[in-house]
Every structure is written in structure tokens, then in C-alpha cells.
Amino acid sequence: MLLRALAHARTGDKGDTTQIAVFARDPADYPRLARWLTAARVGAHFVRLSPSAIDRYELPGLAALNFVLHGALRGGVTRSLALDGHGKTLGAQLLGMEIDDAPTCD
Amino acid sequence: MIDNRKTIRIGAGAGFAGDRIEPAVELTEKGDLDYLCFECLAERTIALAQRAATHDPASGYDPLLERRLRAVLPAARERGTRIVSNAGAANPLAAAKAAVRIARELGLGGMRVVAVLGDDVLDALRAAELPLIDRDGMLGDIRPTMISANAYLGARPIAEALNQGADIVLTGRVCDPALFLGPMIHEFGWGETDWTPLGRGTLVGHLLECAGQLTGGYFADPGFSDVPGLARLGFPLAEVSADGNAVLTKVAGSGGRLSIANCKEQLLYEILDPAAYLQADVTADFRNVAFREIAPDRIAVTGGDGAPRPATLKVSVGYRDGFIGEGQISYAGPGAVARGRLALDIVRERLALAGIPVREIEADLIGLDAVNRTAWSAEPAEVRARIAGRIDDAEAAGQIGAEVEALYLNGPSGGGGATASVREVVAVASVLIDRAAVTTRIVHEVA
Numbered sequence: 001m002l003l004r005a006l007a008h009a010r011t012g013d014k015g016d017t018t019q020i021a022v023f024a025r026d027p028a029d030y031p032r033l034a035r036w037l038t039a040a041r042v043g044a045h046f047v048r049l050s051p052s053a054i055d056r057y058e059l060p061g062l063a064a065l066n067f068v069l070h071g072a073l074r075g076g077v078t079r080s081l082a083l084d085g086h087g088k089t090l091g092a093q094l095l096g097m098e099i100d101d102a103p104t105c106d
Numbered sequence: 107m108i109d110n111r112k113t114i115r116i117g118a119g120a121g122f123a124g125d126r127i128e129p130a131v132e133l134t135e136k137g138d139l140d141y142l143c144f145e146c147l148a149e150r151t152i153a154l155a156q157r158a159a160t161h162d163p164a165s166g167y168d169p170l171l172e173r174r175l176r177a178v179l180p181a182a183r184e185r186g187t188r189i190v191s192n193a194g195a196a197n198p199l200a201a202a203k204a205a206v207r208i209a210r211e212l213g214l215g216g217m218r219v220v221a222v223l224g225d226d227v228l229d230a231l232r233a234a235e236l237p238l239i240d241r242d243g244m245l246g247d248i249r250p251t252m253i254s255a256n257a258y259l260g261a262r263p264i265a266e267a268l269n270q271g272a273d274i275v276l277t278g279r280v281c282d283p284a285l286f287l288g289p290m291i292h293e294f295g296w297g298e299t300d301w302t303p304l305g306r307g308t309l310v311g312h313l314l315e316c317a318g319q320l321t322g323g324y325f326a327d328p329g330f331s332d333v334p335g336l337a338r339l340g341f342p343l344a345e346v347s348a349d350g351n352a353v354l355t356k357v358a359g360s361g362g363r364l365s366i367a368n369c370k371e372q373l374l375y376e377i378l379d380p381a382a383y384l385q386a387d388v389t390a391d392f393r394n395v396a397f398r399e400i401a402p403d404r405i406a407v408t409g410g411d412g413a414p415r416p417a418t419l420k421v422s423v424g425y426r427d428g429f430i431g432e433g434q435i436s437y438a439g440p441g442a443v444a445r446g447r448l449a450l451d452i453v454r455e456r457l458a459l460a461g462i463p464v465r466e467i468e469a470d471l472i473g474l475d476a477v478n479r480t481a482w483s484a485e486p487a488e489v490r491a492r493i494a495g496r497i498d499d500a501e502a503a504g505q506i507g508a509e510v511e512a513l514y515l516n517g518p519s520g521g522g523g524a525t526a527s528v529r530e531v532v533a534v535a536s537v538l539i540d541r542a543a544v545t546t547r548i549v550h551e552v553a
Contacts, residue, residue, distance in 0.1 A: 012376030015240035021374035048479040079533035081468035084477040
């Protein structure tokens with residue numbers, strides 16, 4: 001199944017850095033989300049981004065993960081040649097990730 | 107002893123320079139507001155405005171300021187709602203004079219307008235050698251084409267302007283949440299080291315600063331996250347208590363929806379480390395923020411915190427960075443992708459043959475890989491070939507669009523809807539300066 005079934009997301013930018021916050025629709029799914037959604041998986045999903053580093057912040061109280069992709073916006077919106085210089089569409093693209101839907105036991 | 111019974115009502119009148127006008131009118135007329143704050147300055151807006159001001163000393167502020175003020179001032183005056191905005195952009199003093207002129211034209215004599223000055227630190231940076239904070243390099247690398255440098259001021263000068271009786275406060279660059287924090291400091295008397303309330307007030311300002319993004323904008327995803335009435339989206343307001351905690355709401359009957367899911371998204375919007383949101387007044391901590399729905403479209407926000415402010419202020423430096431020439435042309439039907447790719451290859455080869463000095467080029471197919479950065483790929487019914495290049499010279503930049511238009515007669519089969527454009531690039535980089543290098547002052551104008 002797609003990540004979109006479990007989560008919603010919002011994307012922001014700061015200079016050459018994009019930030020994607022991912023939220024479990026149902027907080028009960030947060031542990032599963034936190035296990036699945038590693039920085040490495042996020043990096044691998046965006047095959048045409050080449051961030052210099054990815055930071056991942058866990059916010060269990062909000063059932064959220066915040067991913068910060070440094071150096072991912074081709075210089076940032078003020079100078080990027082990209083159509084979406086802000087990277088605003090990236091969060092929705094992350095929701096297109098296939099996730100393992102096999103039941104897990106904790 | 108803080109009296110938490112007193113609350114103030116602060117509304118968000120705009121979340122960016124081009125934002126809708128009517129939601130602010132609705133908030134002013136029906137929101138029972140004490141303060142209405144307009145966030146109108148994107149990163150590079152001030153650099154563009156600075157250039158305008160060098161040609162005309164009476165310009166350099168947000169061109170939409172006059173429309174916004176005309177729309178809200180009569181109701182704001184009647185209800186005693188005070189206005190705060192960074193629409194002063196590169197010239198807050200000229201903005202204040204314009205506000206006075208508008209107030210007089212509307213018959214609202216006696217309104218006090220205060221300009222906050224001091225964010226312009228261009229002269230201080232002319233000789234300074236500082237590292238850029240958002241990428242490799244030094245300030246010296248961009249100094250030859252530097253056109254503006256503005257420090258992110260805090261909320262103190264806004265609070266001081268309100269202390270002195272301002273009905274309208276117009277600033278240049280300030281931290282966006284400071285537009286909202288200023289009225290809280292003025293009302294509740296928070297001191298410079300009251301980190302927890304300053305952190306909470308910053309949290310409220312951060313949630314409000316993008317206006318409609320809190321009440322359902324930038325959120326709808328049909329079938330998954332539905333939002334009613336986006337065409338008449340209501341902007342948010344906060345009822346803030348003296349301890350900095352708040353209730354978020356919007357005008358009854360306005361479009362949109364204030365949901366916890368949406369509030370959580372906005373909480374982390376443009377936040378890097380949630381434990382350390384660096385502001386001029388405080389380092390805000392959002393890790394333990396909680397939202398609770400107390401009624402439809404009424405959400406309590408608690409749990410914000412703060413730690414000592416950074417020793418430095420962030421400065422946005424605007425600089426000229428050449429031109430971007432761009433062309434686009436569409437292809438449809440079987441083989442659209444292959445014809446689009448051929449079109450891009452032809453333009454690349456043409457630019458090379460002509461010796462156009464392109465510093466950097468981006469060529470992609472809208473509908474397939476222009477914004478898509480994943481491996482997801484499916485043959486679409488149509489694509490739009492887009493090629494954009496960075497070139498130092500405007501005339502040479504125009505050659506990119508010209509080559510795309512020439513594809514009509516000289517390119518692949520069935521190209522349509524070609525467009526061409528050239529724009530000058532004003533880019534922004536950031537540095538940090540000692541806060542002692544920045545001196546703010548406020549200037550009064552009376553209608």
C-alpha cells in the first residue's frame with residue numbers, strides 16, 4: 001500500500017534545504033510509521049534529488065516525523081532553474097512511497 | 107502573578123505578499139480583533155523593492171499595501187483594531203507616509219502610524235567578511251552584485267511602537283512570528299528573558315503567519331483530507347492568554363476548516379529542528395506542543411516553550427545572479443514523450459552550436475519529470491518540454507526561448523503552445539551578524 005493511506009505531509013523550504021513533515025493519520029500507526037520511514041528510505045525514494053545530508057526528527061507527541069534534506073533545492077527558490085523551485089510538491093511525492101503492509105507484531 | 111483571564115485576539119490578514127484581500131476584511135469586521143497582522147515579505151521581495159526604491163525614494167514598500175489598508179482601515183478604526191505588517195519592505199518610512207495619506211483620504215484623521223527602521227544593514231556588510239550559512243562560500247563571493255542586506259529584527263521595536271500608541275506599525279524585515287509576538291509583549295509585558303512565554307508567543311505567531319495555511323489552505327487532498335469552502339477560505343485568529351497559551355479559531359461561517367491535522371502540519375512547516383526554532387527574541391521549542399479541539403473550528407494550543415535567544419541575527423542578502431531564459435512547448439498523443447525528449451535535445455544542440463554561454467541548464471518534461479523527483483513513471487497523454495538556462499547576459503538568455511519557438515517549424519512533429527521568457531535573477535543568501543551591529547529606531551507619522 002501507499003504511504004498516503006496512513007499519512008499526510010507538508011513541505012516547506014529554507015534556502016537550499018527542503019523540509020518534509022509526515023504525520024500518521026491515526027496516531028496508533030505512528031510506531032509503524034517511525035519504524036518504516038527511515039532517512040535512508042526517504043533518500044532512496046527521491047531518486048532525482050541529491051541532498052548532501054538528511055536529518056530525521058521524531059515527534060511522538062504529534063505522531064510525526066520531520067525530514068530535513070540539506071542541499072536538495074538546487075540553490076533554493078530564489079535561483080533554482082527547477083519548475084518547482086520551492087520543492088513544494090515533494091511531500092505528496094513521498095506519500096507515493098510503497099510501504100510494507102504486512103502486519104507487524106511488537 | 108500573571109492574570110490569565112485577560113486574552114487578546116490577534117488575526118492573520120495575509121500570509122504572503124500576493125494573498126487574498128477579502129479574508130482580512132472579514133476578520134476585521136467579524137473577528138472582534140485587537141490586532142490584525144499582515145505577513146507580506148518573501149525572502150527576495152525586499153531585494154526587488156530595494157531596487158525600486160533606488161529609482162524612486164517614495165517607493166520600495168509592498169505595492170499591495172495601499173489596497174490592503176483601504177480595505178480594512180475603516181472597520182479597524184471603528185473597532186479599535188491595531189495593524190502590524192512587514193509591508194514596509196525596503197522602505198517602511200515611505201510606507202508609513204502612504205498609510206497616513208490613505209487614512210486622511212478615508213477621513214480617518216488622527217491615526218498614528220509608526221515605521222520600524224534598522225533592519226537595513228547593507229552598509230555594515232560592505233566590508234565585512236562572513237561565511238554564508240546556507241551553503242559553501244563567503245559573503246565576498248557575492249559582494250560585487252549585492253543589492254540588499256536585511257537583518258531579521260525581533261518583536262521588541264513593534265511592542266515599543268504599540269507602547270507609544272501606534273494604530274498601525276509598518277516594518278521591513280522582521281522574523282515573521284515577531285509580527286504577532288510584538289502585540290503580545292506590548293499587552294502582557296513579557297521581559298527579555300521570559301523565555302517560556304516568548305517561546306509560546308512565537309509558536310502562536312508561527313501558526314498564524316501563513317494565514318490560510320492554518321485553516322485548510324495547502325491541506326486539501328480530495329477523498330483523504332477534504333476541506334469545505336476553499337474559495338472563501340477564512341483566515342485564522344488566536345485568543346492569546348497572558349501565559350502565551352492560546353485558542354485558535356476563525357470567523358463563523360467562513361470557508362475552510364480548522365483541524366488538528368492541519369494545525370500539526372503548520373506547526374512543522376519550514377521548521378528544521380523542532381527543539382530549536384531560532385528567532386531574534388527567543389529559541390522556541392515546539393517538541394511538546396499539543397492541540398486539543400474544544401469545539402468545531404476551535405483548537406487550544408499548549409506546550410510551547412523557549413530557551414535563550416541566539417547571540418546573532420540572521421541577515422538575508424539579496425544579489426543579482428544573472429538571467430534565466432526559458433522556453434516551453436507541448437506534445438500530445440502516441441510518442442509524446444519521445445518527441446518531447448527530441449525537442450529538448452535539439453535545443454541543447456542548437457545552444458551549443460551557437461556558442462551561447464549557458465552556466466547551468468535544466469531540461470525536463472512537464473507531466474513526467476519536471477517536478478517529480480521519484481522513480482514513478484507512466485506514459486502520459488501529453489507532456490510539455492521545458493528548458494531553462496542560467497546566463498549572465500539578458501540577450502543571450504532570450505536565445506533559449508527563441509530556439510524553443512523555432513521548434514514549431516524545425517523540430518519534432520506536432521509541437522504546440524510554445525512560450526518564451528527571460529527574467530533577471532535576484533537571489534538570496536544568508537549570513538549571521540552580531541546583534542550589537544543592528545540599531546533599531548521608530549519614526550512616528552500622524553494622519
